[in-house]
Amino acid sequence: MTRRALIMIEGHRRLGPLFVEAAQRLGLHTITLSADPAHYDYLSSESIEVVRVDTNNLDALIHECSRLRATYEIAGITAAEEEVYATVGKLCRHFDLPGPNPASVERCCDKFVQRQLLAEAGVPIPAYRLAANATDVERYAAEIGLPVVLKPAVGTGSSGVRLCRNVDELAEHTTFLLGGKHIWLSSPRILVEEFAQGPYYGVDIMGNEVIGVAAVDFAPPPHFVGRECIYPAPLTDDEHKRIAEISLSCLRALGLGWGPTNVQFRWTKRGPVVIEVNPRLTGGTNPQRVQLAYGIDLITEHVKLVIGDDWDLRRRHSHTAATRHLLPDRDGILDWIDGESRAAAVPGVAEVKFYVEPKTPIVRKGDYTDLMGHVIATSPSLAETEAILRRAVDLIGWSITPFPTPGEREQSAAPHFPD
Structure with missing residues (x-):
């Protein structure tokens, strides 16, 4: 009998292993097509089949998938990385498999086009302009009014995104984006946006069903x-209903509605304002939080959809799950980090994980790569979950020695214990 395989286009540092585990539970063999498999540590496992191929070359991917069909029954093709999700849609259409609409994904991944479509549909969004150079940035920031947010028109993980509160910060970040330091995923185009102020929320959707809303706090x-x-966010029924309605209006405006979508909001003085829509699963520890809070395995249910099986998004229970990320307060060399086992032993802690090891250089970039680790806690109530999280995080500590400056001797920093 021909073995059924799930094809993954590129991996994902956090979600990739979860996709492999979900596929195994469903009796599928996972094959990852990647331009650089070494980028994902988990792909070094002997149990995971990997094919090196240029994932920006659609013809090369079609060729490899056709070759694999001689050995396997390809049950489905998917990805966790946003950059290749439109390519996944094109492959699914070529091989007549369930998948996202590639045109909709491409429109959504261009944040300028996305905002145009949302605005045309009457979805509340921040004021915005598209800049091609420093002169544009300065003029548009003056039109919108400081503070503004500058961000690449195409990008993920908050890479290159910064709040500019005055003209000096505006000029500094414009120079960073256009001066060769930022790695662009497309031609250099900058979104200049109004800074929508208020509590931040992320909405998880599968198909046309709102699964839940998370509350996010930033450094x-x-x-x-x-x-x-925190999952779920502490919202009233009316607030939840309003966010859900606007989220679904985003899907209609962008031609989405197949598979996972994440919608991000700020609740401002004028109500919910959409910051952006992502045509993919929320990354990081979000799938674990959803499973701890509701008993819904988003990864497994997504894979079921990909292979044409019926999914099940029913809640098994209703708890509160929360994640605290461990963030450095300075650049330098990480001398030590410990407390993992002590924190993990706190009742109600679901996971403690460090992403870095001693002697690692810490260079903050202002995006997801700054994270040094996380703690996840869960319980039946919000107050109890928050208390568990505080107890666990208090047991973790680290020390970072600042990089030496010219003419100064290297000094050791005092141990740092987060609040």
């Missing part, structure tokens, strides 16, 4: 690095 500005996330 101090000017960057937008997630520090803590």
Whole structure:
């Protein structure tokens, strides 16, 4: 009997292993097509089949999938990385498999086009302009009014996103984006946006069903690095209903509605304002939070959809799950980090994980790569979950020695214990 396989286009540092585990539970063999398999540590496992191929070359991917069909029954093709999700849609259409609409995904991944479509549909969004150079940025920021947010028109993980509160910060970040330091995923185009102020929320959708809403807290500005996330967000029924209705209107405006979508909001003085729509699963620890909170395995249910099986999004229970990310407060060399086992032993802690090891250089970039680890806690109530999280995080500590400056001797920093 021909073995059924799930084809993954590129991996994902956090979600990739979860896709492999979900596929195994469903009796599928996972094959990852990647331009650089070494980018994903988990792909070094002997149990995971990997094919090196240029994942930006659609013809090369079609060729490899056709070759694999001689050995396997390809049950489905998918990805966790947003950059290749439109390619996944094109492959699914070529091989007549369930998948996202590639044109809709491409429109959504261009944040300028996305905002145009949302605005045309009457969805509340921040004021925005598209800039091609420093002169444009300066003029549009003056039109919108400081503070503004500058971000690449195409990008993920808050890479290159910064709050600019004055003309100096505006000029500094414009120079960073256009001066060769930022790695662009497309031609250099900058979105200049009104800074929508208020509590931040992320909405998980599968198909046309709103699964839940998360509350997100960020580290101090000017960057937008997630520090803590609570699932579900403490909202009233009316607030939840309003966010859900606007989220579904985003799907209609963007031609989405197949598979996973994540919609991000700020609740401002004028109500919910859509910051962006992502045509993919929310990354990081979000799938674990959803499973702990509701008993819904988003990864497994997504794979079921990909292979044409019926999915099940029914809630098994209703708990509160929360994640605290471990963030460095300085650049330098990580001397030590410990407390993992102590924190993991706290009742109600679901996972403690460090992403870095001692002697690692710490260079903050103001995006998801700054994270040094996380703690996830869960319980039946919000107050109890928050208390568990605080107890666990208090047991973790680290020390970072600042990089030496010219003419100064290297000094050791005092141990740092987060609040």
